[in-house]
Amino acid sequence: MKYIDVFRTSDRNEHSIIKNLFDDEQLDYRSYGEATDNATNIGALGNDGLRIEVAESDREKATEIIKRSGFLGQSHNISKPKRTKPQVGKWVFVLLAALVVLIAIIFFVWFMSGN
Numbered sequence: 021m022k023y024i025d026v027f028r029t030s031d032r033n034e035h036s037i038i039k040n041l042f043d044d045e046q047l048d049y050r051s052y053g054e055a056t057d058n059a060t061n062i063g064a065l066g067n068d069g070l071r072i073e074v075a076e077s078d079r080e081k082a083t084e085i086i087k088r089s090g091f092l093g094q095s096h097n098i099s100k101p102k103r104t105k106p107q108v109g110k111w112v113f114v115l116l117a118a119l120v121v122l123i124a125i126i127f128f129v130w131f132m133s134g135n
Contacts, residue, residue: 023050023073026082027091034091035070041085048075049082 027038035051042049053070074082 021048022076024076024079025071026074026079027086028069028071029091030069032070035072037089038072038086038091041089042072042074042082045081045085047078047082047085049073049078 027035029035032054035054039049039051050073051071052073
């Protein structure tokens with residue numbers, strides 16, 4: 021049986037509520053990220069967050085339950101997490117600028133010493 025992502029969050033309360041609603045409706049689902057969440061106590065942010073997969077045949081029913089609960093937002097109903105490039109360009113520029121200034125000061129002191 022194929023399972024698909026229908027809910028993803030970093031809030032363990034939302035995750036628990038959705039799981040409870042799925043249990044009430046007797047939906048076949050799988051839950052991921054709870055062990056990491058309990059170990060790190062930061063909402064499993066180091067991984068893909070807390071997520072729930074349902075059987076492909078139950079997708080419509082699961083989506084309806086999530087919509088009724090009011091938790092369907094931008095961060096939910098994601099098939100795969102988006103990978104973003106790290107924002108290191110600004111820090112590299114600042115570091116290189118500081119290095120250039122340091123080298124300029126060294127040359128200035130060296131040439132002005134008069135030896």
